Amino acid sequence: MLFGVGTASSFCFKGVYINSTIIVGNIFSRRSFSTMKEVGTHNALSLPTSEYVGEAPVLRPVSVRAKCSSNVQSTPEIEKKYVHGVYDAIAPHFSSTRFAKWPKVSAFLNSLSPGSLILDAGCGNGKYLGLNPNCFFIGCDISAALVNICADRGHEVLVADAVNLPYRTGYGDAAISIAVLHHLSTEDRRRKAVEELVRVVKKGGCILITVWAREQEDTSLVEKWTPLNQRYIAEWIGPGSPRVRNPSSPRTLVSIPEAEENGTGEQLKDLHAKSSKVKSAEVMDSTSQDKGRSLLTGSGKGYAEQQEFFVPWHLPYHRAEVSGASAVALASGLAKKDDKKGSMVYNRYYHVFSEGELERLVSGLGNAILVDRFYDKSNWCIILEKTS
């Protein structure tokens, strides 16, 4: 039912992961997690911020935990505006670009017993719903616009929050969380979402979780993201009232063709073919942290540990006009115009995961074990099994 060692490792960076079954909690002893000290093992979400002196960013660690909402299930403003608001605004266009199914997700879904009930928490446009015709799927997403698209396709869906699923305990046979956790802005919320996934499946049920990796295969993508600076973190993850402001970072948004958007394997392959310098597997195979750091930061310096980003979504004018929401988005600062590209640019909030971070997030679960983990198409992925 689960992926074998060979299957799992074939998608990993060479030599990083060699085994596929370990008990959560013991992972810290593994060499491959030696870089975890970079992200810290305490609860505070540490991340660097940048102050700019000319072109040279100065890094200073800050803790955002103290400013987080006291209630883990209460949605922070940054997620309301830069995740839910954006997906509601771009839903039809986003959906039109989301059809490629990742082979590893398909393999997981096809490995499940016939007659299984599969819960997709954060189903987006529902591209995995119904993938295994012998199973039944129920999807949910916090974006009503995306859920409407799923329903129009005949899928069984509801609007719900992955951090607080309105489901009975143990009802599902399996669950998936594909590209969801990186949109949650605090570690407590990301952990709560994992706990919810575990809670809603039966004992023995498996859960596949994938998140965007800080270690992107195409490093040029990262340079097109806008690192959140301290002011954003203070304003949006903090309790203060939201205000509209453009990013003050000198690393302003750079136009990015839709084809470069993370998540479609064929397109990434094309990019790799075009790029003579990207040899991600070889570069990432290095055990040298310095080497990894230079990969992550590209031409800039000091972004090695940056994990909070705005990632642009380009909504072509001809799509924006029909949505009718573009004027509102412009007025509120949710989007801005890029006349050169002929598109509206929306920022989506991402917390990209560092190597080992996903495993660390699930290490405190008392009722699930880690049965597989792999890196696939710039995503960190794990499979959990509920044990009690």
Added chain:
Amino acid sequence: MRLLTHNMLSSNIKGVANGFPLKIEVEKVVQKEVDFNIDFLKNMFYKVEWKALAEASRTMGYAELPENADAAMLESDDFLHKFHHALLELHLEEGALVCPETGRKFPVTKGIPNMLLHEDEV
């Protein structure tokens, strides 16, 4: 929303001890044919709260399910088809789901329940 989903949903408002089953307020029910999957039915039989399913199906205008059910009934084609119909083919298209403890209504629009909580409910 199918009754399969209704049987899984539970009000998760802060402070609610038992949010299941949600009461169904019916405005519009539609029926859609679904392929028969015996593996799924036999799997789901052990998951569903039968009384909640039987009552929900009656609320939706389908009164064919027995008051109680046991595993021996899975041998009956007649029973399986009724179970299949109630679980998968009846849709609440418009209406509401009502929290049994607080009375809070979760709207169901175009077949989609909106289970999002307000700020003061989490």
